[in-house]
Amino acid sequence: MSPPKANHAPAPDKVRIARALISVSDKAGLVELGKALAARGVEILSTGGSAQRLAEAGVPVKEVSDHTGFPEIMDGRVKTLHPRVHGGILARRDIHADAMAQHDIPGIDLVVVNLYPFEATVAKGAAYDDCVENIDIGGPAMIRAAAKNHDFVAIVTEPSDYEAVMDELATHDGCVTLALRRKLAQRAYARTAAYDAAISTWLAGQLGETFPPRATLSGALAQTLRYGENPHQQAAFYVTGEKRPGVATAVQLQGKELSYNNLNDTDAAFELVAEFEQPAVAIIKHANPCGVAQGSNLLEAYKSALLCDPVSAFGGIIAVNRSLDAETAEEISKLFAEVVIAPDADEAARALLATKKNLRVLLTKDVPNPAEPGMMIKQLSGGFLLQNRDNGRISPAELKVVTKRAPTEQELADLLFAFRVAKHVKSNAIVYAKNGATVGVGAGQMSRVDSARIAAIKSAEAAKAAGLSEPLTKGSVVASDAFFPFADGLLAAAEAGVTAVIQPGGSIRDNDVIAAADEKGLAMVLTGMRHFRH
Incomplete structure (x- = not known):
């Protein structure tokens, strides 16, 4: 069916609010709004709990059932779906006045509706039937009708929009301007779109459809950013409502406003440090780790992480997976960092970091579960890519030893550590590790052998800066996020002094790589799982 053609005059700039319909699930600010409307002589129609709350506060209110002459039926499922409600909302005052008079339909000038708490019901793990009962029908219908008109x-x-409406009523003698009505209409359609997106996504999950025929995404504006990756780009931060600990749920204790790059890098840092059960620290620069370590405590882990690449760590992001203590905070405060993110921080640590006025400090209450499922989105021109979060984990039992020598117990622990780190390094990724700490990281190179060489060079520079007599990679292990297509990458790592290798395997030249490892006396294990990150 084709929509009717517009045949009406331009919209009036100001509309006087004579009658309002209020039906809200969230009662925040309800009484204040009701009193402001009543003070201007606005007739208030309402339903159920909203009507009761207003009446208890002394606000004159008329039940919708009295307005329609039809009672609420079917356990409240049908109460506002009535011509006297929707006619009053949808009627154009310039061309539908005769129909309104003929059918005795008074106009409704203000609709205040928020929806049944479907998202919150799902979030608390309610049963299927309870979730379905919390799918609002009348609310979205009224919202869309009012937004259209x-x-x-x-x-x-x-x-949060009540104040803007009350301000306009006060400023414009009981009227609301067209500019505000249009802004509110846009927000209304965004809300119903997000609501429907949440329902369809939940139903797809109930059906076991990871990738349904039509994917719907929504987010709520958390912060308008000063600019994007570069000053000439505009940007904003939207949150999806996923209750995963991290930048979207953190409380910022201090420091300047987070930038686009801060948010991106901090997310990368916190997701990485969450991989480890022991106290761990990750230092991130441009979404790549320049140092990661675990230890018996955070201070030990921080010092080991910083040793890997202290030059790149300057101006970086520091993430920890334990409550931040004063000793570690004091050491961190010696380095210029952009952001520190932690599950918590004791009072002494907070006081120490507070002396660094520009340092952003985020507390999350918890760390994300690296094994938890989730989705990742990447924008393309004309579309987007959707994939599961890389929550792959390799256990010692899943490793396949392919060389004559098997790794020692310490090598095995370092190999698994390095492979976890490699998952969070831009491909092609090479990670050297020793004693539970990275000692060299090669990231984002077009050639894997270049990543191996760059990591070794930076490791040698770090050793020299620390006054050590040999490169940190001497006696280390190496992890590759994907297979070695040729033996040259492995040989570059061998030249750096590694003793053991972990990689997915799967190259047509695996036998050549294995032979090269045997010739150098290296132990090598295959994971059968790769960790590309682009």
Whole structure:
């Protein structure tokens, strides 16, 4: 069916609010709004709990069932789905006045509706039937009707917008301007779109459909950023509502506003440090680790992580997976860092970091579960890619020893550590590790052998800066995020002094690589799992 053609006059700039319909699940600010409307003589129609709350506060209110002459039925499923409600919302005052008079349909000038808490019901793990009962029907219908007819009707879906409406009523003698009505209409459609997206995503999950025929995404604006990756780009931060500990749920204790790059790098740092059960520290620069270590405590882990590449660590992001203590905070405060993110921090640590006024400190209450499923999105021109979060883990039992020599117990521990780190390094990724700490990282190179060489060079520079007599890679192990296509990458690592290798395997030249490892006396294990990161 084709939509009707517009045949009406331009919308009025100001619309006087004579009658309002209020039906809200979230009662925040309800009484204040009701009193402001009543003070201007606005007739208030309402339903159920909203009507009761207003009446208890002394606000004159008329039940919708009294307005329609039809009772709520079917356990409240049908109460606002009535011509006297929707006619009053949808009627254009310039061309539908006769129909309104003929059918005795008074106009409704303001609709204040927020929806049944479907998202919250799902989040708390409610049963299927309870989730379905919390799918609002009348609410979205009224919201969409009022938003469509914003030439004459103001629609409010969030308590945060009440103040703007009350301000306009005060400024414009009981009227709401077209500019605000249009803004509220956009927000209303965004809200119903997000609501429907949440329902469809939940239903797809109930059906076991990871990738349904139509994917719907939504986010709520958390922060408008000063700029994007570069000053000439505009940017904003939106949150999806996923309750995963991290930058989206953290509390910022201090410091300047987080930038686009801060947010991206901090997320990378916290996701990496969450990989480890022991106290661990990750130092990130441009979404790549320049030092990662675990230890018996955070201070030990921090010093080991910083040793890997102290030059690159300058101006980086520091993530820890334990509550930050004063000793570690004091050591961190010696380095210029952009952000520190931790599950918590004791009072002494907070006081120490507070002396660094520009340092952003984020606390998350918890660390993300690296094994937890989730989705990742990458924008393309004309579309987007959607994939599961890389939550792959390799256990010692899953490793396949392919060389004449098997790794020692210490080598095995370092190999597994290095492979976990490699998962968080941009491909092609090479990670050298020793005693539970990275000693060299090669990231983002087009050639794997170049990554191996660059990591070794930076390791030698770090050793020299620390006054050590030999490169940190001497006696280390190496992890590769994907297979070695040729033996040259492995040989470059051998030249750096590694004793053991972990890599996925799967190259047509695996036998050549294995032979090269045997010739150098290296132990090598295959994971059968790769960790590309682009």
